[in-house]
Amino acid sequence: MALLAEVYSHLRIFVSYGPGLAFLLFLHEAIRVRRPDIVDINNRVRNVDTSELLESYDFVVIGGGSAGAVIASRLSEIESWTVLLIEAGPDESLLSEVPLLYPTLQHSHLDWEFETVQSDRYCLAMDGICNWPRGKVLGGSSVLNAMMYVRGNRNDYDRWASLGNPGWDYETMLYYFKKSEDMRDPVLSKSPYHGTNGYLTVEPFHAITPIGDISIAAFEELGLVNEDNDVNGKTQTGITQTQGTIRNGLRCSTNKAFLRPARNRPNLHISLNSFVQKILIDPITRSAYGVQFQRENQLFEVHSTRETILSAGAIQSPQLLMLSGVGPAPHLYDLGIDVIKDSPGVGENLQDHVAMGGVFYLIQNPFSDEQLSLSVAKFANPETIRNFVFNSEGPLYAMGSAETMAYISSKYQDPSVDWPDLQIFFASYSDVADGGLFSRRGAGVTYEYYSQVYEHAIYRDSFAIIPLLLRPESRGKILLKSADPMEYPIIHANYFDDPKDIDVLIEGSKFGYEVTKTSIFRALNATLNPGVIPNCSGLEFLSDDFWRCQARHYSQTIYHPSGTCKMGPSNDPLAVVDPRLRVHGINNLRVIDTSIMPYIVSGNTNAPTIAIAEKGADMIKEDHLYYGGTDY
Template sequence: MDLNLLEGQAVIQAATTAAPLLGFIILIYSGIINFRPDITDIETRIQDVPSIYTLNETYDFIIIGGGSAGSVLANRLSEYPFWTVLLIEAGPDELPLSDVPILFTSLQKGPLDWKFQTQPGGKYFCGAMHGHQCNWPRGKVLGGCSVLNAMLYVRGNRDDYDNWERLGNEGWSYDDVLPYFKKSEDVRIDTEFIDEKYHGKGGYQTVEHFRYRSTLSDRFLQAANEVGHEIRDINGEQQTGFMISQGTLRNGLRCSTAKSFLRPIKNRKNLHVTLNSMVEKILIDESTKQAYGVLLNKFGITREIFVSREVILSAGSVQSPQLLMLSGIGPPQHLQSVGIKPIVSSLGVGKNLQDHVAIGGLTFIINKNISYPTILEVLNTESVDSFIRDHRGPAYWMAPCEAMGFLHTKFSDPTVDKPDIQLFFGAFGDNSDGGLFIKRMEGYRDDVYKAMFEPIFDKKTFTIIPLLMRPQSTGEILLYNKNPNSHPLIYPNYFASERDLEILVEGAKEALKIVLNTNIMQELNVELNPNPIPGCPTDDTRSDLYLRCLARKYTMTIYHPSGTVKMGPDNDEMAVLTPRLSVRGVNNLRVVDASIMPKVVTGNTNAPTIMIAEKASDMIKEDWGFGGDFNLDDEKNFDDFVGMARLEKIVKKIKSNLDYW
C-alpha cells in the first residue's frame, strides 16, 4: 500500500475514531447522572472528613491507603464500635464512569492514576515504549487498583499458599486462606459454571460473569478444548484449564472494594475517612522503636495524627516500601544516600519485586465475514440507550479478557496442578480503537503503531496475551529522594533470568497453537498479524527468535507488582514482616497488601489482596484480645466487649494521669 495513502487513511481513522469515543463518553455520563441512580449511588457514598482540623487527635487504628486491602481493613476493624479507625486515601472517591466495564482503559493515565513508570529497560524490556519505560498504573482513588483494574477475579494456585507456609509463614497454607476467600465473596454465577464448595455466598465482594461478551469467547474455549485443555472453574479444586472470566462485579457493573466494603458501613460513627490526604511519613519513636502516628498532609496543610494501637500500611507494593523508607525503615546505606536518617535497618524493604510480565502484540486477523462487533462499532447511541434503559449491551463488555486459561509449557510438570502460563483472550486488537486507548495505556511509540496496526486498521481482530506466572527475575523499589511527593524508582528487571523469557515464548507458542492449529478457529480463516514490530526479525513472526524479540519490545505488565515488603521467618534477613504481618524491629506497625507476598501468586492479585486483608483483620483482632467470630449482636459478647472497653478506658485514664504527673 502506498505510504502517503496509508498516512491519509490513518488521519481519517483518528478523526473518525475520536469523535464517537468522546460522544459515547459524554452521552453515557449524562445518562448515568440522569437515569442511573444505582451508579451515582449518592445515598451510600463515603463522606470525606472535610478538614484536617476536624479529625480526631488520636485513633485506635490508622490505615494508610484506601485501596483493595485498606477498604477491607477499615470495614472489619470498625466492626467493634469502641475502636476508632481512620482510613487515609490520597485520591478522591471513585467516579460514576469507573463503573462501566467497557471504559476501564480510559481510566488509566488519568487523574485517578499515580502514573508510575519503570526505569528504562534498554535492550532488555519495554523497548517499544516511550523512553523504554513501561507504564505502571496504580489507583489514586478510594478503592485503589480495584477501580482501575480489569475486574478479573482469580485466587491463585493451591501450591502458592502452601509454598508460603513452606517458606516459614505459619498459618498461610491454602487450607488456612480458603475460608477468607469464601468469607469475602458473594458469588452470583450459575452453579453449572463454578465449583460451589470453593465459593462463598453472602460476603461483601460480589463475583459475576461479565454481562456482555462476543461469540468469539465460546469459540476460543472450544479451540482450547480441541487441543486438550479442560474447561473448568479455575477458582475451584484445580487451576489448570480455561473458563469464561469471572469478575468483581455487581449487577454487571464494577464492584470495587470501596463499593463492596465501605459504602455498606458509611454510617459507622467510629470510622473516619479522609480523602485527598497524603501521609508524608510514619511517626516512630527512635528510642522505643514504636509507631505512634502519622504526618498527614491534606490540601497543603500538615498535621500529626496519633494512634493508640497500630498504624497499618496498605499503600501497595510500590508505595508501602516507599513510605517505610521515607520513615527511616529500610536498607541503611540507601536511606543515607538520599538524606534520611535510618531508624530501623531492614534490608528487604523494596526488594523482591515480582510481577507477571506478558507479551503484547499477538494480534490475529479474522478474514471471514462474521457478525462480530469491534469496539468502535458499539460506541453508539444504541449502546448507550441499552445501557441506560435496559441495563444491557456492550457497555458491560470487558473486551480485553473475555476468557482466560492456565496451562503448562514444556518447562513445568503437566501432572502437577502448577501451570506456568496464563492466557488472556481479548475480543479486540490494538487496531480496534484507532490507537486512542490501548496505545496510550501501554505507552508505545507512534512508529510502532504505524508499523504494526495501521496497515490493518479496518480489519476485525482479536488478541491473546500470554503472562509469565512464576518469574525467577526480581526487581526493586528505591527512593528517588526524600520528598514524599516524588515517584519512587521502579526497577522490574524483567527477563534478568533468561528462563523467564523462554517460558513466556513457549506460552506464546501455545497461544498460536490454539488459534492457528484448530479447526474451530480456522473456520474463521484466522491469521497472525503479518506486520512485525520495528527492530525485530521480519522473516517469520511465529519463530522463537521473533517472539523473544517481541517480548523485549512490546513488554506488558498486567499490573501485579508484589513482594516488596515480604513476610518470612526470623532467620530470613530479607523478610521485613513476621508471618503476622508486623514490621520487624518496630512496635505497633503492620503492612497489609500485596507487598507482603514472599512469592507472587499464580494469577491476578486483586482477590488475593482482599483475602490477605480479611485474614490480617482477624490477626489484629486476635492480637488485641478479640479473636474468633466475635458477634456483637450476641448479648453476652456485647456485654463482654463493653466490659473490656470500659476497663481499657479506665487504664488509659490512669496512664494519662500518671503521664501528666
C-alpha cells in the first residue's frame, strides 16, 4: 500500500500520458530491488520516536529544508549541544532521486502545493492562479527542484553588504560556497572558485541530448560563450553547461548531503511529519523559548535553552512569525493575534524569478533520424528502466529543463558590467508550462489553452527556450488568511507590478528567438510553435505586444520565493533580521533561509540558501563562544 500511495502521488502529474502508471510502478519496484545505492537503507536518517523527545534542547530548528538541514548538521557537530530538527514532511522517496522525474514531484505528497492569489495580470492561462510548489519533505525544496547549482552574481552580495550588512559581501560568501561544496567535475575542481571538501556534491548531469551542444554552438556564433564554462566562476555572462547538485548522477539534496552523514550523532534528533504551529515567545522578556508542534495527532511543546532557528522558507517563515505575534501590528490585530513585536517588514519584500513559459520550437532534422531532444513517448518504456537499473545510464539521468543556461544583459542593463539581468534556459523538451516535462495541464493550464497551443508539440522533436527575469523590481507579500496555523497563507506574487519587469522579459524572449536564427538552428529548421494562445491571436506575431501577452498568460515561477524576512540594520523599517540573522526585537530567535535576502540573487536560490545556512551556523557558534573544542 505504501508503494502505491507514493507512486500515485507522482501520477497526479504523470498520468496525462498513457504509459505513466505502468512506467512509474515498474521503475519504483526496480529501484527498490536493484538499486541499493538509492534505497540507501543503512544511511537514511531515523525519525525520533515521540517517547524519546526531550523536554528541551539547546537548539530547535524549524524546517528541514535547504537551510534547516545544513543548520542542524553543523550545530550538531558540537557534541555538547543538543539539537532538534522539526520537519513537516517525510523522508525522501525513491523516485525523487531520479533527475528527469523531478517534475512529477510537484503536486505529490512531497509538495505543500501553494497557490498565489488570483490576478488579472499574470498566469492568465491558469485562470490567474500560479502554482508555487515548495518541498514538504526532509531536504525541502532541494528534493523538488531541478538540481541546478547556481550561486548568483558577485554584485548581488556586494549590494547586500552595502545596505549595512557587513560580512555578506561576495568574498565572504565565496568562502561559504566553497565550504559546502564537493565539486567532482575534474576541470572545475581545480578552480579557485570551487571547493572539494564539503558535503554538497556538484557534478555535470550524466545524460545529455544534442540540444545542449547545439545551443552552445549557437552562442559561439553570437560570441557569447563563457570562456571558463563556469557560471559560478570568474564571469557570469555567456552560455555554460549546467552544474547540478547531484552525486553519481543522482539527486544530492541537503538531506542526503548534510543529514545522512550526521545520522548517528546522539545529540541530533529529527522529528518528521511534525507540523510547527507556533514559536513560543515570552511577551514580557520578548525571548523565544521553544516551539509548539503537532505530530501523530498529538500536540507537543519543546523548549530551546539557547536559540530557536526558523528555517521554514520564504512563505512559512513569515507565516510562523506572524502566528507567533511578530509582524505588522494592524494585520495581526485584525486576526485576533496578540502582538509581541510590531515588525512591519514580516511578509513584505516578496520576490521571485518569473519566466515566460510555453515558448517552444519544433525541429525538422534533415541530416539524420537522430533524436535531438527528449520525449516522454520515446523514453517511458522498459528499455529505459533496464538501462537505469542495470547500467546506470540513460535519459533518466538527464535534466531536460536546462541542459545549458545562458546569462545575458538586456538593453536595460549596462553591458560593460558583468551583472546580467536575464537568464535563458535551453530545455531539451517542449512540454513546459509551469508543470514541467510530464504535464501540460498539470500546472493548471485550462483545457482551452492546452488543446490549442500544445497540439503541435505532442511527440515531436522539439525544444524550449525559457527567458527568466533575474532582478525584478516588483514586490509581493505574504499575509495570514487567519490565526489558524493549518490554513495556508495568502500569497501575493505581484508579478509585473513594475512595468519594467515585463519589458525586460520581452527582451529575453526576443533574444531567444534570434538564437534560433543562427546557422546551426536554421540547418535544423527550428520553427517557433505555430500554435498561438487564443487571447493573443489578434496581435502581430513576434511583436512586443505578442510577447507581452505570452508572458502574462504563461507566467512561470522558477520556484525562488525570497526576501520576506529581510536582513538589514535596525534603522531599516522593513528589516526583520539583523546582519547576524537575529530577529530584531526578539531574543534567542533567528531566521536563516532564503527569506532573509534583501534582494533576490541573480540566479537559482538553492546554493545561496545553503551558503546562508553555512554562514548562519558559524555565526551561532561564534555568538555562543564556541572555540577550538571548548564551550565557554
